[in-house]
Amino acid sequence: MRFNQLMARLDRLRRSIITRLLLLAITVVMLGFLGRLTVLRSILMADIGTLSAAHQTSIAEYAARDVEDKIRLRLDLLNGLAAAIPSRALAQPQRLDAWLNEHHAIQPFFSAGLQLVGEHGAVLAATKGSETLSAPAANDWFAGVKDTQATYIGKPFRLPDGSDAALTMAVPVYDDAGTITAILAGTSAINAPNFLHLLAEKKVGETGDFLLVDPRDRVFITAGKPDLVLKPVPPPGLNSLHDMAMGGFRGTGITTNVSGVEELAAIASVPTPGWFLVARTPTAEALRPVDHIVDLVIRGSIVVSIVVFSILLVMLPRLFRPLTRAARQLHLMATGEQEIRALPIDHADEVGEVAKGFNFLLGVLREKESALRQSEARMTHLAHHDMLTGLPNRAMFEDRLDQVLNRVQRQSGSFALLYIDLDGFKPINDKSGHAVGDAMLCHVAQRLQDCVRKSDTVARIGGDEFVILLNDLEEPLTGAVLVAEQCRNAASQPLHHAGQSFSIGLSIGIACYPAHGRSAGALLRHADQAMYRMKKMQKEDCLE
Template sequence: MKGGISWRLGLALALSGVLAAGLTGYYAYSASRQLLVSAAEQRLVTATRVLVRQLAVGLDGTARDVLMVAGHPGAGRMLLRTDPELVARNETTLAQLFRQMLETHPEYFQMRLMDAANHGLERVRVDRDDIGVTRVQGEDLQEKGHYPYVYEALRLGAGQVYVSRAVINHEVGAHAGHGKPALEVSAPVLDPHGVALGVIVINVDLNGLFGQLAADLPPSLQLYLSNAQGEYLVHPDRSKTFAFDRGQSSLVQDEFPGVRELLVNPPAQDEQTVVTRSEGSDASVQVAAFVRQPATALKAEEDFVLGLSQPLSEVLSESDSLGRMVLRIVAAFSAMAVLLAALLARALTRPLAQIVRAVEGFVGGLRSDELPTDRRDEIGMLARSIEHMQLQISGQFAKLAQKQHELDHLASHDSLTGLQNRRFFMDRLDHALAHARRDQGRLAMLFVDLDGFKEINDSVGHAAGDAVLKALALRLRHLVRESDTVARIGGDEFVILIDQVSDPEDVDVVARKIRDALAEPVQWEGRELRVGASVGVGRFPEHGQDAETLMVAADQAMYRAKSGGGGLICHAEAPPRRLP
């Protein structure tokens, strides 16, 4: 009873220690994961705000470039058309200026000067193409007065800049910018009285602009950009960008539901930030921060929503080392608790544990010497009873093993001669045929029937017949190789499997030895008993491809030898012949 209480007490102590260590480790691990997520969100917010400011700075830089060119004296003089020679020189000067600006700014893929008096006709145009920067002249110049970046800019005053919506550039003859996402930044060219003479337009490569912004970002961060409706303009999956241009819908608020607040309630002047997570399975969840671009001095058709995300799994991967450390601590304290409980249980219940080990070690009737039989209490009585039981079981196991051995021998051997029986022989024959087929080998089977054996049984008696069978079985066993098989399959019928035959003549040699050996007399109670032997020979593969066919072929050959007068050796499917 004390032992049971000790075990329960030790188990309670062990469970208490393991539970305390486990709960402490779990809460420490959970708190660390929350801290990591919070820190990652703050980093994303900071990085997103920096990118938004860089975007604003980039657009402001483009606006300054547009205003600088729009205020260039040559632009106004060329559009006034006062002197043709002066107009030509100004065109050349502006074209060189456009070329230098495109070469300096890889995110620009087109600069143009539009004439307000001729429906927005391009007067000076420089494009970026696949091989570099080129000037477009003559009939390739187009009228663009129907585009917002022309007529909206013509309405602006001095120092004002127009920024278009981000769209896919479908304008014909746009060279490198065709089919790519673009922004048009434009400003009016004014005469001294403030009248708009034309428009300076810079086409900005949106991918190039954001490629520069994302160049210094870690590879694990993903960049997103949408317009004020939430339609993707930049996304890691290119198939989701500008889906509206293809008549499809791909919205940031569908992937990151928290962004809907930015779109519904845009900020007035101060930037507004939202921290959210993407929808999906645990393995694909993204932690993200989005900022909507606040209003600037630029006259933009719509705001931008810019965001950065990082896989939640990567954020939490930093907690793996802490988790492993916590796990080691929990495992150490748990092991200590279990060890103390085990020591207490061992000290209080050692004799019972000794008996348990003895019983567990008693396998297959083996006797164990670990029982505490020298004790004089109830445990000693139990140990001595178990020892007595072990002795009885060991005896029963020994008898059972002996019986099993005898049964196994009887199942595969002839009880009179000790040779293998028919069932065992057929199994060996199947295996030998399988090996011969696989290795393209040869084998032979001899079917032996004794001549004159029935007369000995009838005239001398069955005891004499049994003695003859035993003696002849012993001779057959000595005449063949260890790899060959001899079996008795009937009263006076024997079969011999000769494996791995290299020369058919060797089979005939063995058959003659068997026939001659069986013809030798057998001594029994002072008498000489004689029998003969008729032998049928079947060979694989000539006379059969399987065990049954080969057995039947050899049996038929034996019967031909028998019908030929006995003492003959006949091959399957061959007429009887007497070997010399």
């Protein structure tokens, strides 16, 4: 019995995710002896690339669904208006104009106006604001409706005043016998507040943007860069991923745009008009966390910590049309008209089983979203803080120093830098071991933090080197000398570790703005040189 229990436990450990992650970590560490930096970079590039691709796909699909909903809304409105046009009113232009303007005022989804066009191209009625549009017979939507006998979305064009790009949708108007007697067309500015303006305004990440492409007419409908709007798409051969998208590919990929910038792009379909939407971000931005982690490994020369990202494919619930109530709620959630929440379970039947499955999936997605946010927070912290002491690292210190320089240059303020090196640290680290050395670094870090204000910055920029940035000092040199003395006194307090007592001293160099420099480099050099002069003087005093 005990043997069976032991075997069952071993089998659970073998199948455990934790066991697999541990085995993966051991494998990566072993490979690290041969090429640690290369292996680490390749793994992180793959994992973060996959995560970025999944995130970007979600953004593209959400934006594409929003565009699809807005197109469908306008087409449904046009079809509803076409069906409601009184057949007798077709011969009464004034009555038609009033009727059309009245309905357009109630539902103003076509910012450039509505037109009712006869079968030969004559304008039967039009709303205010549509007079400047070109003759219907000269537009592709007029011929498109007549050729297809169905709804047609025209080619995007520039409004006559040149202010914005616009799009015309047209639907046939039937008489009682089912014959097309007229065409109802609605034109809207693409960047109208209730249409596609968000695609031009919103960013993907920090510098990425959206592209909305019409493969039929081979033009960009709208884009984050205004100079691309209504421009022809690149000719075949310039961008392989774009060529695949024009051929029907939907998904993610890495490509180089016509400007020579490598991008991570996600492509999603807008089914009704046959368009596709591209969410793109420079790979340098998407993979920026990799560079931060590699920098930490190089500077610190510490044991490489492998963070394994578990990426789960988010499964979208399929809409089951026969299940009317559940499908309706899911559609409202997808369009944002209703918050995402658990479906009610009224009965233990097939609908109840679908609701249970969706509710379970919703709980899993929320858990995974929370875990992803925590992981991103940890990655952000690691990129800007020293792993041993928790203090800001060199990158974060330099950023804060630049911020202070910019502020004092605008406001004519002053501040001081303290460059600190530990005296006697190497003998402690070599003789008593790295554990004692690490404890001493943490001990000094805490003592330094106790000596400054919350608005000041204490950072570790090297093995046993620290810097302190003292903000808003009326007398920078006097204040810096006082803080330096407090730091020496605080750091001189012995560290008690494993039954032993260890003491250490500090060599501190001071640089004040603007007396010792007006740039970050000049101030750091002055403080560093002052610290070495102080260390030299202390050595000479000891020899005497």
